[in-house]
Amino acid sequence: MPSPNADAGVRQSAPYGHACTACSKAKARCMSRGPGNSCERCHRMQKECQPSTVVRKRAPRGPGKRTNRLEDKLDDLVNLLHAQVATTSEPGALQANEHTNNLAIRSLDAQRQPSPIGRISSGEHSASSTHTSPFTGAHTPFPPEPSPSEADEHLKNFRLYHVQWLPLVYIPPQVTAAELQHERPFLWLNIRALCCKCVVEKNMLNQKIREILAQRLMVDLERSIDLLLGLLIHLGWVMNHVPGKKMLCSYSSLAMALVTDLRLDRPAHSPCNETDSYRKPIKQWMPMSHRTNEERRATLTCFVLCSSIASFLKVQPMRWTPMMEHALKELSNNPETPGDEVLAAIVKICKVVDDVTTVVPLRALTSETPQKSEQSKLPPTLYVKSLVSRLDAVHKELSPRLLDNKVVKSHLFNAYATINSVAIINMASSDALTGPVNFGRSDCVYACVEATKKCMDNWLTFTPEDVWSMSMESQLHFGRCAQIMYLIFMTEDPAWDRFGVRRSVDLVQFLERGAQLMESVPAAIGVRSEGTDFFSRSSAAARNTAAMWSKTFADSEAASGIGLHAQVPVDPGSVEIDGTFIPMDFDDAWMTEMFMSWDTY
Incomplete structure (x- = not known):
């Protein structure tokens, strides 16, 4: 029986989990009236106030859980060790x-x-x-x-x-x-x-x-x-x-x-995010930095290689930036080595060749027929005239020592041949025969023949050591010259005399001499292989191509009733043609350039 003065006790809510049984069942608040007294609700309702039994429930502790986890870790470690042993045992x-x-x-x-x-x-x-x-x-x-x-x-x-x-x-x-x-x-x-x-x-x-x-x-x-x-x-x-x-x-x-x-094609500290102006309204101070010659050479070399690949595969070239122009001027005006002058000359030539893919639709540079929307309203000879004038300006800037350099000459002659060939690439013979004679195209063709002959003669002056150390873009000049000359030989157009051109240039002999030069490289350099090196395969492919082209030229002359005695044709039966070799396909740039079907690898 609670005492009469229990209401005077201190009112306090029961702690969580300690409410009486009646309040817990009713989910009501259990207000204590002091130690030894019933809660307010039980006192008001005259019920017996029984404290609830507090039992703390624990999850059953598995004695084997820790052991199982340890065993799993050991198994993973053993598997990892086995994998490492298997790798290092090779x-x-x-x-x-x-x-x-x-x-x-x-x-x-x-x-x-x-x-x-x-x-x-x-x-x-x-x-x-x-x-x-x-x-x-x-x-x-x-x-x-x-x-x-x-x-x-x-x-x-x-x-x-x-x-x-x-x-x-x-x-x-x-x-x-x-x-x-x-x-x-x-x-x-x-x-x-x-x-x-x-x-x-x-x-x-x-x-x-x-x-x-x-x-x-x-x-x-x-x-x-x-x-x-x-x-x-x-x-x-x-x-x-x-x-x-x-x-x-x-x-x-x-x-x-x-x-x-590496930001080599841009200023060293140019802002790369325009939103920085909102975050930093006051321009932050940055230490001055300038490019080294090592970085300038790397940037310009990347442009030369990407330009050669773009011209080779008929894709978009690398973008020329003001920072590259600055690097070119620095190497041209302040060359550290003679190689800097050669690199600067090559870059200037490649810049002009790059514009061929810029002003002429890429589809028009291949054997694929361009769409009407891609065909330019201006004749190709106008583009050729503009590009040749730019290349002439670069030619005049070169010093006599650079003009005597075989690498610069190879790039220069190849550039003249590539630019002038724009006027004859992808030209339908039927349209040429029925339309009026385009004397502007005649000038381009004979200029192209002259540049190609110079490039071929320069290429044949190389030694086996030169061919062994030759970089990619100079190697491609060999195939580019042969491709352009073959196209002129086989295109019937009143604007030029293809048989007269064929009498002045012995393309088959050029391929034969090129094959002999490449064949001599392994022995002269000491390359240890069994005919599987690049030069042996290129030599065999050039000889196979010479045999097939000689037969093609003979058939063309027989069909036209013209006999040419200036060239000494190669007997196709005297050359053993590899069964894996596939004739040149002008839709495939790689086969066109290097006379090899490497796409089968």
């Missing part, structure tokens, strides 16, 4: 991983400190490098490292032969192969692969380079000048190790992406 994999890790560590050290190559060559430190990640995920066995004497021989050959064709980098004479490998590991790896004379080892190195590019560019998202220079060497001599045209667009796109990500 022949050469342990050596490859060790070399790859060392290469990555050297690359990290090289990015943390200024490069002696860039410092010696330009006196400036390149600021276009970001972090370098280790080379992981590569599975190709790595060939053993060359001896110091072999490494120095590779670097010597690169300086002496390869750089003259594409002066993309300047390595001072005092820099050794070991120093270059320490400062620019990926650049050195590409030089080693390029100068290697063993075809098996060369293929392994190039496969490793492709794996490293995929890992560092796509997985590790690395952006560095070392990676760009190595990629440019891999792309510049891509025809020596990549089967087919399918990789040209991929490699050129990667090179352009690297140039853009």
